[in-house]
Amino acid sequence: MNILSSLLLISITAITLTGCASKAEREFVKGCKMGGADSSTCECVYEKIEDKYGTDRLEEKFYIISQTEEFQNEIVQYGMQCMKE
Numbered sequence: 618m619n620i621l622s623s624l625l626l627i628s629i630t631a632i633t634l635t636g637c638a639s640k641a642e643r644e645f646v647k648g649c650k651m652g653g654a655d656s657s658t659c660e661c662v663y664e665k666i667e668d669k670y671g672t673d674r675l676e677e678k679f680y681i682i683s684q685t686e687e688f689q690n691e692i693v694q695y696g697m698q699c700m701k702e
Contacts, residue, residue, distance in 0.1 A: 641675060642667075654696065661699035662692065 642663050649659030667675060669691070670682060682688050 658696065658699045661702065662695045665695040665699070666691070 642660075645663045645666075646656065646659040649662065650656060654662075675682070
């Protein structure tokens, strides 16, 4: 359950993301790791988010996306998937 809480923290950390995709990914992974997940899980979650929403949309609207309950649930689902992989 602690990992799930940590993954929800990711969405809060993601609010501050701006700039290019590589910077966004670095910041996302950094916040994810601060939440207690390992690097490979955090990178996997980011890749799944990027695949679903696209790089451009994440760069432009990450703040709005991260505020939705649907997005937060997706983070948790992706986190569980990535931990199993």
